[in-house]
Amino acid sequence: MNLTELPYRTMAIVRGTDRDAALRAVLTLAEEGVTATEVSLTTPGALWVIEQARRELGPHVTLGAGTVLTCEDAVRAADAGASFLVTPGLGRDPGHGTWPELPVLMGALTPSEVITATERGALAVKLFPASLGGPGYLKALRDPFPTVPFVPVGGIDTASALAHLAAGAVAVGVGSPLVGDAASGGDLDALRERVARWRTALTEEIAA
Template sequence: MNLLDSLRTHRLLAIVRGSDPDAALATVLTLADSGINLIEVSLTSTDALGVLRRARAALGTEYGLGAGTVLTAEQAADAAEAGATYLVTPALAPSLAEAARLGLPVLAGALTPTEVVQATTGGAAAVKLFPASVGGPDYLRALRDPFPQTPFVPVGGVDAARARDYLDRGAIAVGVGSPLVGDAVRGGDLAALRQRAADFLAVTAIAPAGGAS
C-alpha cells in the first residue's frame, strides 16, 4: 500500500490496544464499518497477531490494517505474515530495516529533530511524532520550520480538539487511541464507539473548497 497517500487522504489512524482479543476484533470491525480506513492493532495487545489475521480475513484487502508497536525484525516479519500492510513503531528500531527488506511502509516514531532525520533517512514513509503530548501542537509547528516537507503524524494524547489543532499546524494525519476507542476494547458499547468515530471523522475531514473546516 501507499501509506503516505493513505494518511494524507484519510487523515485519521485508529489505534487498537487491549487484553480481550474478541473485543479488540469487534472494535476493529466497528471502526472499519464506521468509515475509518486506517486501523493499527498494537502488538502489545493480547493475541495481536490473531486479531490481525481475523480482521484481515473479515475485511479483505480494502482496508489499511497495520501492526503497531513493532520493534524487532521478528515482529515485523510476523506482522506481515498476519496480514499487516504497514508497520508503526514508537521509536527508531530494528523493525525499520526489516520492513524495508519486506517492502512494507513504516510510520516510524520520533520526537527530537535528530530522530526525525534518522527516521526519514532510514526509509520511513512518515514520522510518528510520539509522544506528541510532550510538546503539543506548538512543538509540531516548531519542528515544521526546519522540516517543512516531512510528513508528521502526531500520536499520544490526541483528543478531538487536539486533532484539529495538529492538522491546522501541518500534520498530514493524527493517530488516536483511547479517546476514540474508549472502552470498546474491553467489551464496551459499540454504538458509542460508532459515535466517537463519526465525531473524529468530522474533525479530521478536509473542508470543501471555500468552506469551513
C-alpha cells in the same frame, strides 16, 4: 499508502485486553468509515486480530501493526496481513536484516530522531508522544523539516487533532479518545457514537 487520503485524516489505534473485543472494535471502526487502523502488538492475540480482520475486510483496507519493536515482530505482522508497521521509536534500522518491505511509520521526537527516521526511509514520522510538545512543537519542527510527513500520536483528542492538523500534520493517530474501552469489551454502540462525533468534527474542519 497515502496518509493524506485517510478518511478524516485519522488512523485509529486499537489497544486492548481481549482479542475478540479488539477484533470487534476494528470491524466496527471500519463499518463506521475509519478504515485505517493500527492494532498494537501489546494487545493479547494481536496477530490473530490482524489476520481475522484482514479476512473480514479484504485486501484494500489500511490495516497495520503497532508497537513493532523487532524484526521478528515485523515479519509476523506482515505474515498476518498487516499492510503497514508502526514503531514507538527508532530501534534497529528496518532496512537491515529480515524486515518486510512494508511502509513504516517510525516513532521520533527530537530533530535528530526525525533525521534518522527519514534516512531510514520512513513513510512518515510518528511524532510521539505528541502531548509532550503539542501543536506548537510540531509547528517548530515543520520549519527545518517542511517536507517530512508527521503523524502525531499520544494524547490526541478532537481538539488536539484539529490543532495538529492545522499545524501541518498529514494525519493523526488516536487511541482511547476514539476507541475508548471497546477493545477490552466495552460498548460498541458507544464506540459508534464517538466515531460519529469525531467524523463530524474532523470533516467540518478539513472541509473548511
